[in-house]
Amino acid sequence: MTNAAHPLVARARRLADELLAPAAERVDQEEVPAAHIAAIKASGLLGVSAPVAYGGAAAPAAVARRTAEILAGACCSTWFVQTQHHTPVLTLANSELPVRERLLGPLARGELLSGVAYAHLRSHPRTPVRVTREGGGWRFAGTVPWYTGWGLNDVMLLAGVTDADEALFAFTEAREQPGLRASAPLRLAALTASRTVSLELTGLRLPDEAVALRLPYPDWAATDRPKTLNTSPAVFGVAEAALALLDEDTAAPLRARLSEVRGRAYALADLPAPQQRAGERPTARPEERLTVRAEAYEVLRAATTAAVAAGGGRALSLSSPAQRLAREALFLLVQGQTAESRRAHLHALASGPH
Incomplete structure (x- = not known):
């Protein structure tokens, strides 16, 4: 098949x-x-x-x-x-x-929908959420800056850093409860509809049986790193939708660029992690992944800008898909961003086309 x-x-x-x-x-x-x-x-x-x-x-x-x-x-x-x-x-x-x-x-089976509250771990050594041992479980305290799907998710996977510098992940119900309070929905330039909030944790207590993962922070970071280097499929999906708004003569060269970058991005994503030696991060060809990621964003920018340009003044109406796609492209520029990916993207923008 x-x-x-x-x-x-x-x-x-x-x-x-x-x-x-x-x-x-x-x-x-x-x-x-x-x-x-x-x-x-x-x-x-x-x-x-x-x-x-x-x-x-x-x-x-x-x-x-x-x-x-x-x-x-x-x-x-x-x-x-x-x-x-x-x-x-x-x-x-x-x-x-x-x-x-x-x-x-x-x-x-789709009986439950889960959200995630762990991106703040990528700000290490800062620890926005601390986890401490308490009785037969764990106490979470701090702030989760971004949590998406509030009011839609049934459960959430919440993470923090322990006193032993471990990443600890545990499940809890996605609702206000003692020690967990959500902000009002955040107003964003794009994807405000995603019901994204911040979470204040003031001593949320979860039992041992809620824990799904607990390991030294460096070990977790090594497995997380490829996720922040690879290009999100959403980049290609939004670019495709923007190209569908163009006439074929305009869309064809952009579609060819998109297909070529997508092929390279997915080929890199499918590479197995190399054998890790002590002290190394197990990511195959990290610089190339970041380069391709920046190229994919450039095609996305070109596609969504072309859709706005083709639509003229009508494209600025909130009823136009062109402006929505352009704003979604801006969102995808920073979604899952780390200091490493930000540096690589800014370098590519400063260097310009070759």
């Missing part, structure tokens, strides 16, 4: 064409509706990478990337809410702790 013929790709396309894209401008100005999430849950897409034994599809990485492209191109806000779910699924799939048996099945 080719990736294009995979049933989850067909389901993603049907959701995009029949539900997400027709409502995208309205959703952009309001919020991701619960009906969108219910449709995603029912589609099987939340289990695209989950083990078959737990109700998932265990689909190839290429299928997961293509479904992400389709969803992001149709409604980036909806894509952004549901994409948080896949990290908790993979975390549980690789865990040997008791929480795996409690949650992996419901998450893989």
Whole structure:
């Protein structure tokens, strides 16, 4: 079976064409509706990478990337809410702790939607969320600057740093509770609809059985690094949607550039991590990944700018998909950004085309 013929790709396309894209401008100005999430849950897409034994599809990485492209191109806000779910699924799939048996099945089958609250770990050695041992569990204190899907997620995977400099991840219900309070939804230039808030943790207590992962921070950072070097499939999905607004003569050269960069980005993403020697970070060809990532953003910028230019004054209307896609492109520039990826991107912009 080719990736294009995979049933989850067909389901993603049907959701995009029949539900997400027709409502995208309205959703952009309001919020991701619960009906969108219910449709995603029912589609099987939340289990695209989950083990078959737990109700998932265990689909190839290429299928997961293509479904992400389709969803992001149709409604980036909806894509952004549901994409948080896949990290908790993979975390549980690789865990040997008791929480795996409690949650992996419901998450893989789409019975529950999970959010994530861990990007702040990338600011280390700063520790916005501290975790301390308390009784038979753990106490979380600090601030999670960004949490997406508030009011839509059923559970969240929350992370912090322990006194022993460990990264500790644990599940809790995605609701206000003693020790956990959410801000009002953040007003953003793009993806305000994603129901993103900040979380104040004032002594949230979680039991040992809620823990999904606990390991030295450097070990976690080494596994996290490739995620921040590779290009998000959403970049290609939004660029594709922008090119669809252009006439073929204008779109063709940009589409060729997009296809070429996508091919290189995914080839790099599929490379196995090299054998790690002591003190090394196990990422194959990191500089090349960052270079390709910057090139992908440049094609995205060109595609969305072309869509606005082609639409003229009408493209500035909030009812126009061109302006929405251009703002979503700005969001994707900084989504998942680290100091390392920021430096590489700024260097590419300063250097200009070669």
